[in-house]
Amino acid sequence: xxxVKLPEENFEEFFNSLKKWGNVYAPTKQGNxxxxxxxxxxxxxxxxxxxxxxxxKKFFVRPKDEMLKLKGKKWEECNGVEKIVLFGIHSCxxxxxxxxxxxxxxxxxxxxxxxxxxxxxxxxxSCMPDEYCFCKSLGTDFAMSGFDLFLHELPDGYLVRVGSxxxxxxxxxxxxxxxxxxxxxLKNFRAFEEERAxxxxxxxxxxxxxxxLDLAFNSPVWKKYEKICLGxxxxxxxxxxxxCYEVCxxxxxxxxxxxIRRYDSCFMExxxxxxxxxxxxxxxxDRFRHRYYCKSYFDPSAGFNCVGCGRCDEFCxxxxxxxxxxxxxxEALE
Amino acid sequence: xxxxxTHDARILEVKELTSREKLFTLRFVDPEINRNxxxxxxxxxxxxxxxxxxxxxxxxxxxxxxGYFQLCIRxxxxxxxxxxxxxxGDIVGIRGPYGNGFPMETMEGSNLVLVAxxxxxxxxxSVLWYALDSGKYQHIYLFYGTxxxxxxxxxxxxxxxxxxxxxxxxxxxxxYEVESPSCIYLEKGFAPKVCKGVVTDLFRGEEFDVTxxxxxxxxxxxxxxxxxxxxxxxxxSPGRIYMTLERRMRCGVGKCGHCIVGTSTSIKYVxxxxxxxxxxxxxxxxxxx
Ligand SMILES: Cc1cc2nc3c(=O)[nH]c(=O)nc-3n(C[C@H](O)[C@H](O)[C@H](O)COP(=O)(O)OP(=O)(O)OC[C@H]3O[C@@H](n4cnc5c(N)ncnc54)[C@H](O)[C@@H]3O)c2cc1C
Ligand code: SF4
Ligand code: SF4
Ligand code: FES
Numbered sequence: 001x002x003x004v005k006l007p008e009e010n011f012e013e014f015f016n017s018l019k020k021w022g023n024v025y026a027p028t029k030q031g032n033x034x035x036x037x038x039x040x041x042x043x044x045x046x047x048x049x050x051x052x053x054x055x056x057k058k059f060f061v062r063p064k065d066e067m068l069k070l071k072g073k074k075w076e077e078c079n080g081v082e083k084i085v086l087f088g089i090h091s092c093x094x095x096x097x098x099x100x101x102x103x104x105x106x107x108x109x110x111x112x113x114x115x116x117x118x119x120x121x122x123x124x125x126s127c128m129p130d131e132y133c134f135c136k137s138l139g140t141d142f143a144m145s146g147f148d149l150f151l152h153e154l155p156d157g158y159l160v161r162v163g164s165x166x167x168x169x170x171x172x173x174x175x176x177x178x179x180x181x182x183x184x185x186l187k188n189f190r191a192f193e194e195e196r197a198x199x200x201x202x203x204x205x206x207x208x209x210x211x212x213l214d215l216a217f218n219s220p221v222w223k224k225y226e227k228i229c230l231g232x233x234x235x236x237x238x239x240x241x242x243x244c245y246e247v248c249x250x251x252x253x254x255x256x257x258x259x260i261r262r263y264d265s266c267f268m269e270x271x272x273x274x275x276x277x278x279x280x281x282x283x284x285x286d287r288f289r290h291r292y293y294c295k296s297y298f299d300p301s302a303g304f305n306c307v308g309c310g311r312c313d314e315f316c317x318x319x320x321x322x323x324x325x326x327x328x329x330x331e332a333l334e
Numbered sequence: 335x336x337x338x339x340t341h342d343a344r345i346l347e348v349k350e351l352t353s354r355e356k357l358f359t360l361r362f363v364d365p366e367i368n369r370n371x372x373x374x375x376x377x378x379x380x381x382x383x384x385x386x387x388x389x390x391x392x393x394x395x396x397x398x399x400x401g402y403f404q405l406c407i408r409x410x411x412x413x414x415x416x417x418x419x420x421x422x423g424d425i426v427g428i429r430g431p432y433g434n435g436f437p438m439e440t441m442e443g444s445n446l447v448l449v450a451x452x453x454x455x456x457x458x459x460s461v462l463w464y465a466l467d468s469g470k471y472q473h474i475y476l477f478y479g480t481x482x483x484x485x486x487x488x489x490x491x492x493x494x495x496x497x498x499x500x501x502x503x504x505x506x507x508x509x510y511e512v513e514s515p516s517c518i519y520l521e522k523g524f525a526p527k528v529c530k531g532v533v534t535d536l537f538r539g540e541e542f543d544v545t546x547x548x549x550x551x552x553x554x555x556x557x558x559x560x561x562x563x564x565x566x567x568x569x570x571s572p573g574r575i576y577m578t579l580e581r582r583m584r585c586g587v588g589k590c591g592h593c594i595v596g597t598s599t600s601i602k603y604v605x606x607x608x609x610x611x612x613x614x615x616x617x618x619x620x621x622x623x
Pocket of ligand 1: 273274275276277378387388389390391392393406407408409410411412413414415453456457579580581582583584609
């Protein structure tokens, strides 16, 4: 990794220089929640945010997305990719994107996702956990890859990790804005990380989690939550690694149709429904449990399907807590 | 060309198999695509009715017969109703083939026991004809359970094999549930190969060397449990029992998430890890059957 320093006084100029790489999207405050929005000025950006409601997946797997357009009798690709700079992404969300990459870039690659990913620049930023975060337990509190630049807060600016050739080019273009990293900066960087590590209030016990859950298939805990869960699917929408989609064709006028896809949720009854009305996950219990199994699946090459961002807890109207459910399942087994 | 783009295929023939099922014979309009279209028994394609939607259908023809492919489609809802209205000469979009298919090469030299229930006959017909055409398998058994005489898919082919199968090392047996004059007539002609009952009744009186036999199952979800019990009772290894499964599918290539099954220790995509699985896979992946 290459490290450089961005002094506080150059921060705004650096930020403004990013516009030449694409439209800049950054966390902004919208009422009581944060959201990634297109920004022009640094003043619009809320860098001390905890989490946005929708994770950055919305730029790559869109809530509603046109895939193909019917022209004459043939499908044409829906084209036009925006060059974007995602500024201020937290480490957990970078991990989330890498989990999506694994799915969407694996052959055959999803053409829409791939193009958007290739046209994006990811600039990470360090953060302090709040009561919902448990990324540390999952090892997603620090990103080792998956970004172009990563900014770590220092008392007088940022320690910048350069994570890719593109990141290197950006730093190069702005050479005059950066300085070499001093011993003092490294000390401050380590101090920040230590303080951050201590600030976590929530932890997930992932010791043997996959096996433990598998054994608990008939746990009474699932039955308890079946009654509490509203089946609204919010937890799917806000999760940075949930990415099920549904497809349908829509006629825009008498001659033209578009094939669109939109977020689907495994909490919807139709998710496992096949012809003739047979449903492979007919009850709320089946669906609730399925989500936990999917999130807690451990892929040897990509890790768990949960990055501990805490969104599903914060935005669950029934106040169901991910870690608490898993702890209860474990307790019921012991 | 994009993953989700479909290719024009012309309907060469539409044949009514039953009141609900039609057999569509198709060929790609582009000769190049036609030449490059290679598939294995057990794989499926996604049929695209442009402007209306897509749905998955198993290939029921065999790759040993080139130049065309066939789909047996049951009319059950919106899309399949639309397809049933199509005529010879009409065009549909096709993408695929998808899925793993049956391991035909691994099974060479062995006995094949094909167990079909209802529409499950469609993907197994591909295996059946592949095995008969290639001549690389020892003995082929087809146990086919159907509701009534009217529901028998590929009736001509089945009757032909009831008559002449043994000469081709192929034993075909049929179980029907609803009695009718036609069934009784068939039963008279071919007893004990044809009988009233369920598909597991057809195992009666058949012995096969379990060290050299593979079973291939396809049918409605309820059927698997009973057939598998029958096979396990005969000490067939869970690794030699193959079954092809159905799930809701949208993308067919492991993106849309609908066909995911399993638990925290084993997650599988039916579309790309399957649709063919062994019974061992089912033992180690909950929710598969
Ligand atoms: C691997 C595989 C192989 C199949 N092979 C065959 C075959 O050889 N012959 C055959 O007749 N049928 C087969 N099917 C089932 C076939 O896909 C459904 O019957 C068909 O999608 C029903 O569509 P519909 O719009 O007519 O039905 P509806 O009941 O109106 O369906 C409503 C909606 O659900 C969707 N849907 C329903 N069932 C399925 C499903 N299983 N997978 C994906 N989407 C579904 C439809 O696309 C539609 O949007 C197969 C399914 C799979 C997964
Ligand atoms: S957000 Fe909460 S209530 Fe809604 S489906 Fe998820 S767990 Fe259930
Ligand atoms: S399951 Fe919850 S905590 Fe884990 S990544 Fe998804 S939204 Fe974040
Ligand atoms: S059908 Fe989309 S993931 Fe399997």
